[in-house]
Amino acid sequence: MSSFLPYLPPRYDATEMLQRSRDFYQEMNTRRTLRMFSDKPVPRELIEQLLMTAGTAPSGAHKQPWTFCAVGDPQIKAQIREAAEKEEYVNYHGRMSEEWLQDLEPFGTDWNKPFLETAPWLLVVFKKSYDLEGEEKKKNYYVNESVGIACGFLLAAIHHAGLAALTHTPSPMNFLQQILGRPDNERPFLLIPVGYPADDAVVPDLRRKTAEEFIIWLDGI
Numbered sequence: 311m312s313s314f315l316p317y318l319p320p321r322y323d324a325t326e327m328l329q330r331s332r333d334f335y336q337e338m339n340t341r342r343t344l345r346m347f348s349d350k351p352v353p354r355e356l357i358e359q360l361l362m363t364a365g366t367a368p369s370g371a372h373k374q375p376w377t378f379c380a381v382g383d384p385q386i387k388a389q390i391r392e393a394a395e396k397e398e399y400v401n402y403h404g405r406m407s408e409e410w411l412q413d414l415e416p417f418g419t420d421w422n423k424p425f426l427e428t429a430p431w432l433l434v435v436f437k438k439s440y441d442l443e444g445e446e447k448k449k450n451y452y453v454n455e456s457v458g459i460a461c462g463f464l465l466a467a468i469h470h471a472g473l474a475a476l477t478h479t480p481s482p483m484n485f486l487q488q489i490l491g492r493p494d495n496e497r498p499f500l501l502i503p504v505g506y507p508a509d510d511a512v513v514p515d516l517r518r519k520t521a522e523e524f525i526i527w528l529d530g531i
Contacts, residue, residue: 337469338466340469341465341469343513344474344475344511344513345419345476346425346507346508346511347428347429347430347503347507347508348507348508348509349428349430349505350506351430352473352506354380354382356471357380358380359467359471360464360467361380361433361464363464363466363467364378364464367456367459367463368456369456369460370450370451370455371450371451373451375457376435376436376437376499377435377496378433378436379433379434379435379490380431380433381431381432381434382431384427387426387427389489390432390485390486391423391424391426393480393486393489394423394426394480394485395422397480397481397482398480399421402421403421416514417514418514423478428505431503431504431505432501432502433503434490434498434502435460435461435464435499435501435502436492436496437454437496438495439495439497440495442495447495454499457500458499461499461500465502468502473504473505474506474507475502476502478501479500479501483498483501484498
């Protein structure tokens with residue numbers, strides 16, 4: 311039988327709510343995907359707090375179908391880079407379509423991924439299609455959606471803390487499961503290098519969509 315607790319969220323008046331939402335938007339609007347990291351150390355305690363924030367995300371039937379591997383060991387990072395670059399080389403030399411390659415041109419990317427060793431931490435996100443209780447499989451629900459939301463929480467927390475991140479998806483990513491020794495019920499979902507920006511870091515000059523381009527109002531006004 312379910313048990314329930316009173317929900318006691320913080321209370322703000324309408325003016326403060328609007329200001330808080332504006333402030334948060336302005337902060338998040340400065341977030342950028344970064345490929346140029348400093349090797350300056352980031353405390354493990356800080357990474358743990360960021361991951362704890364990710365763990366507050368909603369999930370199907372509250373199954374929390376995720377595992378986060380925080381990789382700071384230089385040898386493991388080197389293994390990940392080597393395996394990722396092998397896959398990315400194939401991607402950039404035949405696996406990707408011409409349209410895809412053209413869409414990537416503004417970012418100046420190629421199969422070389424030095425950030426996988428430079429960034430002090432690699433956060434490897436795994437999704438769990440089912441859990442194991444002894445030998446019994448327990449189904450998880452809306453796994454991709456749940457893990458995707460958790461990653462969104464994590465990216466916001468990383469930026470809020472003053473760090474930078476990259477959502478890296480070398481495909482296929484099965485090598486991550488092998489290198490990190492994860493069980494059969496876990497599959498790689500996302501690889502997120504995290505750290506401080508390099509002193510000479512630059513990012514592409516891109517434009518985000520305006521409200522008119524992606525918000526549809528259906529409120530009768």
